[in-house]
Amino acid sequence: MLKFRMYLRLLKGAVTKRKSRMIISLLAIALGSAVISALVSVYFDMGVKMRKELRTYGANVVVAPSPKKDFISAKELESVMDTLPKDNLIGYAPYIYGVVRTGDSRLVAAGTDFTQVKKVSPYWHVEGQWPDSDTKSILVGIAAARQLGVGPGDSIIIMSEENKQWLKAEVTGVVETGGTEDNQIIMSLNIAQQLLDKKGKINIAYASVLGDIGTVERWTTNLDSDLRVEPVKKISQAEGKILERIRSLVYLVVIIILGSTLLCVTTTAMAMIMERRQEIALKKALGADNKSVIYEFLGESTVLGLLGGAAGWIIGYGLAQGIGLSVFNSLVSFRWQVIPAVLATAVLLSCIACLIPINKALAVDPAVTLKGE
Amino acid sequence: MFFRMLKKSFLQGKKNKLLAIVTIAFGATLASAVLSVSLDIGDKVNKELKSYGANLIVKPKMEALPLDMPGTNIDPLADQRYISEDELPNIKMIFWRHNILGFVPSLSTSVSIEEQDVKLMGTWFNKKMVIPTGETLRTGVKSIKTWWDVNGNWPGDNNEPEALIQQKLAQSLNIANGDKFTVTLTTEQGRKTSQLKVVGIVSTGSNEGSIFVPLNWLQEQLGKDNQVQQVEVSALTTPENALARKAAIDLESLSSDEFETWYCTAYVDSIAYQIEEVIPGVEAKQLRQVAQSEGKVLSKIQLLMALLTVVALLSSILGISNLMTASVLERSKEIGLYKALGASNLPVIYLFMAEALLIGLAGGIVGYGIGFGFAQIIGKSVFSSTIAFKPLVIPMVLMLSTGVGILGTISAMGTIVKLQPAEVLHGR
Numbered sequence: 122m123l124k125f126r127m128y129l130r131l132l133k134g135a136v137t138k139r140k141s142r143m144i145i146s147l148l149a150i151a152l153g154s155a156v157i158s159a160l161v162s163v164y165f166d167m168g169v170k171m172r173k174e175l176r177t178y179g180a181n182v183v184v185a186p187s188p189k190k191d192f193i194s195a196k197e198l199e200s201v202m203d204t205l206p207k208d209n210l211i212g213y214a215p216y217i218y219g220v221v222r223t224g225d226s227r228l229v230a231a232g233t234d235f236t237q238v239k240k241v242s243p244y245w246h247v248e249g250q251w252p253d254s255d256t257k258s259i260l261v262g263i264a265a266a267r268q269l270g271v272g273p274g275d276s277i278i279i280m281s282e283e284n285k286q287w288l289k290a291e292v293t294g295v296v297e298t299g300g301t302e303d304n305q306i307i308m309s310l311n312i313a314q315q316l317l318d319k320k321g322k323i324n325i326a327y328a329s330v331l332g333d334i335g336t337v338e339r340w341t342t343n344l345d346s347d348l349r350v351e352p353v354k355k356i357s358q359a360e361g362k363i364l365e366r367i368r369s370l371v372y373l374v375v376i377i378i379l380g381s382t383l384l385c386v387t388t389t390a391m392a393m394i395m396e397r398r399q400e401i402a403l404k405k406a407l408g409a410d411n412k413s414v415i416y417e418f419l420g421e422s423t424v425l426g427l428l429g430g431a432a433g434w435i436i437g438y439g440l441a442q443g444i445g446l447s448v449f450n451s452l453v454s455f456r457w458q459v460i461p462a463v464l465a466t467a468v469l470l471s472c473i474a475c476l477i478p479i480n481k482a483l484a485v486d487p488a489v490t491l492k493g494e
Numbered sequence: 495m496f497f498r499m500l501k502k503s504f505l506q507g508k509k510n511k512l513l514a515i516v517t518i519a520f521g522a523t524l525a526s527a528v529l530s531v532s533l534d535i536g537d538k539v540n541k542e543l544k545s546y547g548a549n550l551i552v553k554p555k556m557e558a559l560p561l562d563m564p565g566t567n568i569d570p571l572a573d574q575r576y577i578s579e580d581e582l583p584n585i586k587m588i589f590w591r592h593n594i595l596g597f598v599p600s601l602s603t604s605v606s607i608e609e610q611d612v613k614l615m616g617t618w619f620n621k622k623m624v625i626p627t628g629e630t631l632r633t634g635v636k637s638i639k640t641w642w643d644v645n646g647n648w649p650g651d652n653n654e655p656e657a658l659i660q661q662k663l664a665q666s667l668n669i670a671n672g673d674k675f676t677v678t679l680t681t682e683q684g685r686k687t688s689q690l691k692v693v694g695i696v697s698t699g700s701n702e703g704s705i706f707v708p709l710n711w712l713q714e715q716l717g718k719d720n721q722v723q724q725v726e727v728s729a730l731t732t733p734e735n736a737l738a739r740k741a742a743i744d745l746e747s748l749s750s751d752e753f754e755t756w757y758c759t760a761y762v763d764s765i766a767y768q769i770e771e772v773i774p775g776v777e778a779k780q781l782r783q784v785a786q787s788e789g790k791v792l793s794k795i796q797l798l799m800a801l802l803t804v805v806a807l808l809s810s811i812l813g814i815s816n817l818m819t820a821s822v823l824e825r826s827k828e829i830g831l832y833k834a835l836g837a838s839n840l841p842v843i844y845l846f847m848a849e850a851l852l853i854g855l856a857g858g859i860v861g862y863g864i865g866f867g868f869a870q871i872i873g874k875s876v877f878s879s880t881i882a883f884k885p886l887v888i889p890m891v892l893m894l895s896t897g898v899g900i901l902g903t904i905s906a907m908g909t910i911v912k913l914q915p916a917e918v919l920h921g922r
Binding site: 159167366373375385392443 | 516520560699781782790791877
């Protein structure tokens with residue numbers, strides 16, 4: 122008991138009496154653990170975040186009518202989409218098409234859900250404003266706008282070619298995608314269905330689903346539905362490939378940074394111990410055996426490791442949030458597993474850093490060292 | 495005298511100096527590996543992003559709007575205009591020709607097979623092309639649409655009647671690999687039938703229901719020699735910035751300096767502009783789905799790498815400066831002795847600075863070498879290509895290692911100045 126109290130006193134002395142040196146060691150361990158905890162947090166969060174970023178490439182699932190039919194009903198589409206977990210579905214945009222006339226031009230009118238389009242196809246570039254849903258306001262494709270000579274604020278009369286119904290609509294914006302939308306007039310789904318006399322009918326739907334190609338394929342093949350639900354291979358396959366590359370890139374970089382951080386911290390701690398040869402010699406001269414010196418140093422290292430690791434975790438968590446916010450505009454999620462991992466690494470590190478040089482220090486002859494040679 | 499002291503210090507504290515050099519070398523290794531990789535990452539990731547397909551589309555300028563509707567068949571040949579195939583090599587002659595990775599022309603028509611309407615597309619599969627500079631280029635669907643999964647062989651690019659047929663269509667028509675089938679084409683001279691041989695079944699993942707044939711064969715059948723409807727171009731581009739956005743709104747609003755900068759930067763719009771310059775009567779447009787997303791993802795990855803580099807630099811600065819401080823503390827006795835012998839603060843500081851400089855230089859050189867090796871390992875294993883040698887990294891790493899060495903000493907300067915010879919020499 123007495124021995125243990127003495128041990129504690131020695132430990133306390135070591136930490137409080139040699140402040141400047143302790144601070145250096147502590148700083149080394151804390152910054153090292155900060156780097157480690159930040160990188161580990163960012164690395165584990167990166168897959169999910171990058172996957173979300175890659176969804177800017179647009180829909181990765183197409184829903185088409187069953188082979189014998191021309192249309193999908195809104196109900197069928199909804200029942201298919203309901204089979205996906207809410208968190209995995211970014212959005213789905215239904216489309217209805219028909220040929221219309223305006224002035225003496227013939228062109229395609231499309232009806233869709235604008236709030237969904239914004240989620241599914243974030244690459245649409247709208248000059249002007251997006252229309253409010255369910256109003257008689259429309260987007261005009263850039264090529265169509267040039268042909269019709271209209272811009273935001275103008276009104277046009279659109280006549281359905283099939284049933285001769287007509288509609289006066291206000292152009293709120295001009296859309297550019299580089300794809301077929303450039304040649305079309307795009308309006309709200311309801312308005313288009315009324316105009317084209319295709320109530321409740323949908324030609325095709327595009328969905329943006331989170332998940333690797335395997336998950337998406339499993340979902341589409343296991344679906345019990347007449348509809349043809351298929352992954353867009355171009356998008357899903359490329360997504361998987363890119364994600365794999367980025368992940369292994371960051372993995373290697375993180376490993377290198379971790380490795381060298383560990384080495385830096387270890388060498389610093391080693392240098393600190395080397396310096397204390399005299400102290401060790403003094404202890405030995407006073408009758409301490411090797412074991413008790415080692416125990417004392419290990420205890421000291423553990424305290425240092427715990428303090429440094431804890432401080433490091435806090436700094437690292439902040440650092441990770443900084444990276445998350447600036448790269449992905451979102452916070453990096455809290456992972457409790459990182460805390461014990463960082464603390465254990467920090468303690469292990471400071472103990473290893475202490476054990477390597479201490480054997481050498483113990484081999485010294487107290488008389489020679491204390492004399493100062 | 496100064497040099498003798500310096501020499502002595504290195505010879506006597508060999509082990510300590512070695513430890514310092516090793517630590518700095520670690521830091522420098524890290525810095526140079528991460529810097530080399532992140533400076534070279536833009537092009538590499540950009541190439542990977544090319545697996546999303548072409549980012550530019552070139553079409554003839556047209557009067558009427560095409561009536562394309564996904565999932566429906568409308569004869570695309572109606573009042574169509576064409577691009578001449580002979581003009582295509584010019585795409586490789588623009589200012590940013592090295593950024594053009596490849597392009598695929600296509601010509602489509604609607605044919606009937608056993609009373610069923612099917613889309614027939616003539617295209618290049620893996621065409622060998624000689625460009626005006628004398629170089630040859632292999633380009634086509636095979637290299638641009640990497641997600642195509644072909645079971646069997648790819649057709650040739652001559653006028654052999656070979657066809658790739660999409661999986662779903664092959665099933666519904668009951669055609670297997672190696673089978674021959676007859677298609678009925680509509681040409682300006684009337685209807686005619688031709689025989690095609692299936693050499694491969696392809697899964698393209700969307701719009702399943704087309705047949706792909708060599709471009710030359712289809713041109714010959716339709717009597718449309720040398721004519722293509724559109725060209726998809728895959729180009730390496732720079733993410734958009736304020737200048738590119740300004741140019742996109744109104745090209746005329748740029749001053750001549752701005753225009754020059756815009757023209758000489760590989761923005762997707764400036765590449766499109768240059769393609770329009772070399773091929774008359776066409777419109778080159780960015781496929782926003784690919785082009786815009788590419789820029790977004792690329793700038794995210796670059797930012798991530800930049801931040802990782804900063805973290806790496808921080809971690810190496812930390813290691814180096816800790817070690818320098820520790821070494822000054824350790825040598826307080828020596829400093830005390832210098833001072834006791836009448837040295838003022840400055841010469842002692844100079845001595846330590848010179849030491850730090852030498853250690854930093856040595857560590858930096860060693861570290862750069864090892865770091866470049868690490869960068870290669872990363873390049874090989876992630877992108878299966880080497881990381882380019884960037885001369886910029888050498889001065890950066892050396893400045894960093896010596897700078898940090900000296901910085902680390904500065905934090906210890908205070909200790910040197912405050913040091914009382916009597917106290918340290920007495921051993922307290």
